[in-house]
Amino acid sequence: MNNRSNHSISKMIEEKASNRGMTKFAEGLMPKVFLTCALISILTTVGIVLTLIFETFSFFQEVQVAEFITSSDWYPLHGDPSYGIRPLITGTLMIAAIAMLIAIPIGLASAIFLSEYASDKTRRMVKPILEVLAGIPTIVYGFFALTFVTPLLQNIIPGLSIYNALSPGIVVGIMIIPMVASLSEDAMSAVPQSMREGAFALGSTRFEVAVKVVLPAALSGIIASFVLAVSRAIGETMIVTVAGGSNPTTSMDVTSAVQTMTAYIVQVTLGDAGYGTTEYYSIYAVGMTLFIFTLVMNVIAHIISKRFREVY
Template sequence: MMSDNERPSIRKMIEDKASQKGATNAAEKTMPKLFLICAIISILTTFGIVLTLLFETITFFSEVSIVEFLTSSQWYPMFSDPDYGIRPLLLGTFTIAAIAMVVAIPVGLAVAIYLSEYASDKIRRTIKPILEVLAGIPTIVYGFFALTFVTPVLQAVIPGLAIYNALSPGLVMGIMIIPMVASLSEDAMSAVPQSMREGAFALGATRLEVSLRVVFPAALSGIIASFVLSISRAIGETMIVTVAGGGSPAQGLDITSSMQTMTAYIVQMSLGDAGFGTTVYYSIYAVGMTLFIFTLAMNLLAQFISKRFREEY
């Protein structure tokens, strides 16, 4: 064949020509390396986070015993005889996250079912961007809204409610997370093949039956993953709880009183109470480490669920 004979010579011509262009060659060699360096920086960021937290946490545990950190039920770092038990902060974090989930999961899932199964294309295309606005509002704005609007409104209903409480930031955080649950769950439900719905419709199922008994089970792994990711988001959320949740550690499950979360503690301490090099200073890293471990575990769990239990059609 002609082309087979010619190919090497053309390639050689191209190579000859390319080797004449020193600049092109240099770019060809250096560019991949530059991009590789960029990619490595993202890995270094993770290393940076882990090492930073690890070193400062180790310093903290050289001053406070790890047993006290894990088992003590008191968190009073500013006392003259300080207590460093992480439990009240964990309690506050998970209580507020739970309140948020009570709002976000049912509403978000209902929105997802409506958008994916009931809404027309036009309605879906209108509502989704508006919901994204809700997700794009800075968290400090939600914090402001919780403190200056939701808390006074709730105080009118619940007389014993303190100005700084767990309920108000929990509810507002739930509203903030609705779009996240809705959009991730909707993605999972939209990925269910149309043929499955049509099969069920042909068997005489109503739209509700198709949604709940065909689409929902088929998309379940994605939906559960969206819940887990949302919980992780709620645990890591900072400004709403810092502004509206107050600065006293939880004293039990009383959501009408102040409950400090891990994130709020980190921010409030860095606002000025903690001098560099003090035990209190290192305690924010120990709390940060705990926070990092929980959110990382949640994110890995979400990835595992959506990979392991995915239904392939």
């Protein structure tokens, strides 16, 4: 009890303190180790950007930049190859547009239901199911599009070819519903309860509160979720590769085969384009275009949602 007379522990600690090289060593080393880990993420970005720039540069030594941007023909395997990116962009945007036609109304309606109508219990039940939907691998969605949605659509639209833009577009849309729903719901849940109460007190119905009060207040967050969803749709690979076909075209016909930027990259990789050929470099030029598209979308979404946070 009387520790003045028996100072053993504090003495021991003092003695140990003089030869605690390991502790000191770890104390100095660990921050550097963790900083190195953090720098890897920066290196990854730098690696992506440099890779794309260098290999795209190699591509443009053999193909005119003007041709890449303005030509409307993409025939890399032709005897007289033509590298105009427009057909691939058309295919990509067409798929993205169909996907958004599905994902925006359904995702937003689900968000309104979850945020404004559903009880806590319902929400706790529905949200994990949406998470499951979001967690299904894209190859599974691709399989679903090819073997279920396409035949189903062929019953409705007789002229639909086996590879087409419509089916993968719809399925990409289904894949990103959870993203739109959950991000929009976050934005709507952030709207202060007092704003709802004010509207209810004036005799508004639940629908009017949702559409006239909550929706406008959460608008920037909701729009940011749409933009992020478009970015996801543009970068989606397996669904369009499996069910979209490999027909680069500027035609807007959703019932026939198309090719997206991502599907083209996969097609070349699976083929036997040798290392160092123009065809090989072309996947980097297309990858670069894809990267810029998604980066711009992500930055726009970031700016919009930043503004949204400042409101409250």
